[in-house]
Amino acid sequence: MDVPLAHLDRPFDYLVPAELADQARPGTRVRVRFAGQLVDGWLLDRAELSAHDGRLSYLERLVSPEPVLTPEIARLARAVADRYAGNLADVLRLAVPPRHARVEREAAPPPAAGTHAGAEAAAPQGSAGPASVEGAAGSESPVSAAGPPESAAGPASVEGAAGSESPVSPSGPASVEGTAGAESVAGGTGSVDAGWRSYPAGPGFLRALADGRPPRAVWSALPGEDWPSRFAEAAAATVRSGRGVVAVVADARDLERLDAALTGLLGTGRHVALSAALGPARRYRAFLAASRGRVPVVIGTRAAMFAPVVDLGLVAIWDDGDDLHAEPRAPYPHAREVLLTRAQLGDAAVLVGGYARTAESRLLVETGWAKEIVADRSTLRARTPRITPTGDDPQLARDPAAASARLPSLAWDAARAALKSDAPVLVQVPRRGYLPAVACAECRAPARCPHCSGPLALRSASGTPTCRWCARVAAGYACPQCAGRRLRAAVVGARRTAEELGRAFPGVPVRTSGREEVLRSVPGEAGLVIATPGAEPVAEGGYGAVLLLDSWALLTRADLRAGEEALRRWLAAAALARPGPAGGRVVVVADGSLAPVQALLRWDPGWFAGRELAERRELGFPPAARMASLTGVAAAVAELLDEARLPPAAEVLGPVPAPDGQERMLVRVPRSRAAALAAALHEAAALRTARKAGQPVRIQVDPQDIF
DNA sequence: TCAATCCGTATC
DNA sequence: ATACGGATTGAC
Numbered sequence: 001m002d003v004p005l006a007h008l009d010r011p012f013d014y015l016v017p018a019e020l021a022d023q024a025r026p027g028t029r030v031r032v033r034f035a036g037q038l039v040d041g042w043l044l045d046r047a048e049l050s051a052h053d054g055r056l057s058y059l060e061r062l063v064s065p066e067p068v069l070t071p072e073i074a075r076l077a078r079a080v081a082d083r084y085a086g087n088l089a090d091v092l093r094l095a096v097p098p099r100h101a102r103v104e105r106e107a108a109p110p111p112a113a114g115t116h117a118g119a120e121a122a123a124p125q126g127s128a129g130p131a132s133v134e135g136a137a138g139s140e141s142p143v144s145a146a147g148p149p150e151s152a153a154g155p156a157s158v159e160g161a162a163g164s165e166s167p168v169s170p171s172g173p174a175s176v177e178g179t180a181g182a183e184s185v186a187g188g189t190g191s192v193d194a195g196w197r198s199y200p201a202g203p204g205f206l207r208a209l210a211d212g213r214p215p216r217a218v219w220s221a222l223p224g225e226d227w228p229s230r231f232a233e234a235a236a237a238t239v240r241s242g243r244g245v246v247a248v249v250a251d252a253r254d255l256e257r258l259d260a261a262l263t264g265l266l267g268t269g270r271h272v273a274l275s276a277a278l279g280p281a282r283r284y285r286a287f288l289a290a291s292r293g294r295v296p297v298v299i300g301t302r303a304a305m306f307a308p309v310v311d312l313g314l315v316a317i318w319d320d321g322d323d324l325h326a327e328p329r330a331p332y333p334h335a336r337e338v339l340l341t342r343a344q345l346g347d348a349a350v351l352v353g354g355y356a357r358t359a360e361s362r363l364l365v366e367t368g369w370a371k372e373i374v375a376d377r378s379t380l381r382a383r384t385p386r387i388t389p390t391g392d393d394p395q396l397a398r399d400p401a402a403a404s405a406r407l408p409s410l411a412w413d414a415a416r417a418a419l420k421s422d423a424p425v426l427v428q429v430p431r432r433g434y435l436p437a438v439a440c441a442e443c444r445a446p447a448r449c450p451h452c453s454g455p456l457a458l459r460s461a462s463g464t465p466t467c468r469w470c471a472r473v474a475a476g477y478a479c480p481q482c483a484g485r486r487l488r489a490a491v492v493g494a495r496r497t498a499e500e501l502g503r504a505f506p507g508v509p510v511r512t513s514g515r516e517e518v519l520r521s522v523p524g525e526a527g528l529v530i531a532t533p534g535a536e537p538v539a540e541g542g543y544g545a546v547l548l549l550d551s552w553a554l555l556t557r558a559d560l561r562a563g564e565e566a567l568r569r570w571l572a573a574a575a576l577a578r579p580g581p582a583g584g585r586v587v588v589v590a591d592g593s594l595a596p597v598q599a600l601l602r603w604d605p606g607w608f609a610g611r612e613l614a615e616r617r618e619l620g621f622p623p624a625a626r627m628a629s630l631t632g633v634a635a636a637v638a639e640l641l642d643e644a645r646l647p648p649a650a651e652v653l654g655p656v657p658a659p660d661g662q663e664r665m666l667v668r669v670p671r672s673r674a675a676a677l678a679a680a681l682h683e684a685a686a687l688r689t690a691r692k693a694g695q696p697v698r699i700q701v702d703p704q705d706i707f
Numbered sequence: 708t709c710a711a712t713c714c715g716t717a718t719c
Numbered sequence: 720a721t722a723c724g725g726a727t728t729g730a731c
Contacts, residue, residue, distance in 0.1 A: 001718095050719075
């Protein structure tokens, strides 16, 4: 049933009217009478018998004969719901796009259904069998079912089907063929394996894909790597083995690049791009192309992670650290986790790629679930641009031009040299906006409101700092750390930076790329490009210089992932520089002794991820432990926790204040108890919804933000 | 003793 | 939301 109530998260059996016996197939959308009202549901399975010992109702209506919920996705959705302590109905809402009748009619309906629909119309009324509709347990079960096999379908079980083993947890062996080497792989074109040959394990990985095997790899892309082409080659190799591919990227810009690379390699008609941004009709059309087996490859943003590709052979995700991969709707599944679950359930190959590496992907490697694909040191040295740290040295304040642009001399020199050689310069600034926040000019401690501890901001260049939370004006501010009384802009946004740099380099064109307008690419000639992280355009031929400004603002974010996130953003920008020691120059305005800066200088995201994972093990944070966060009004959260039969090892932390006067509690268990934790929370939620306990509690497993 | 009503629970 | 069963209450 399409009802998001925890206590109804199971299948229910219905009789299938004879006239629907043919068309009401597993995976179709149905409408049923449930507790006196009509609700939508998913027909999960057909059976001769039902275990239900009450009277069964008939399916009210078949919404469409299109089997949009394949068995693979039904099983996956159940597994995802279980992992995230959520409801199947919620996951299915994410997995199957809303129906668009006109689009469905465009192409011939799927074989089998529809064609002989009329044939059974004359079948005896009433001889039906149960169908299991969403939300029901098992499905092969007893009950009615009399009548001839065909005209009398068995019970159908509607939405909420049972199966529910929880997968995911890394266990099995992995299998990237580690051969270094050289043989020509997969690719139809001679250049296909050239790119993957930069990585000793690369050709073996492609060969395994082409041979129909399920290798699992975590790939650290070299600076300057044309990752869309590498992804396309992996997809092509998989297609050659007769299997399908699902590849997920974080945003529309990455999707365009991957789309172009695939078109180049496979031509048109072999793949389809699926994202929520398409709008209902085009999204449903792309979805049907996959579910009807018209295309073997689906690429997209996280909306594509459930794409029902036929005979899935490879799941791939690019830049799994990007927080756009975390679904913001219940039960908040992460694309990486969904894809890994899919691979585990369906024995598909895995490619987790990025310039950066997450602690999560590191764990896959450490447990042996996946193998690393990395370049050897000499290749890396040959490809990595020169990266230099520089202090935000106050000396430079004496150089009027540089000071106004907040550019340390090294950055200034690098930019000037690049422009002189007619190469573009990329300047990455952490956040957009106009002077969003301020900090103590002496010790850099973020300036906080003396009344409510909210962040202070400058509304205008001249104005006094104002609290962004309580709107009080902080007139006589004194830093609680060092008693300093002067403030400086903590993060200067892209617009202001563009203005300043434009003045500093007169006559040079300045472009900005940020949330309002994201540039795809810029010409390979002298020009300044000011971009916020994630919006860096690709430059033809690569940038002559990449400046990473205000980086300390990224590092001091109060977030578990601050270091990982800072490094991820820097690597993504630095990767756009002209490769090699003689190529582009990268200057990061940060203390070179900090670990994330070290990792950037050495281009060693794997090392940093290992460090990060070790630290999280020590602190008991994900992915080393499994955490769940419960958010709601205090009483409701307490009640849920009280009723939950948590695994013995569970630790309850909190409460911490949450928005709207709510509060938040965290529950932590060892990874081995992850399934038990999710089950306990779901069960407790079921008790509450059954009793119609008013105040809702939001349950998030592995929440994106912890504290 | 029986029927009307209330409350809690399941919902095929 | 609504329907049902069992418990409770009130009238005969």
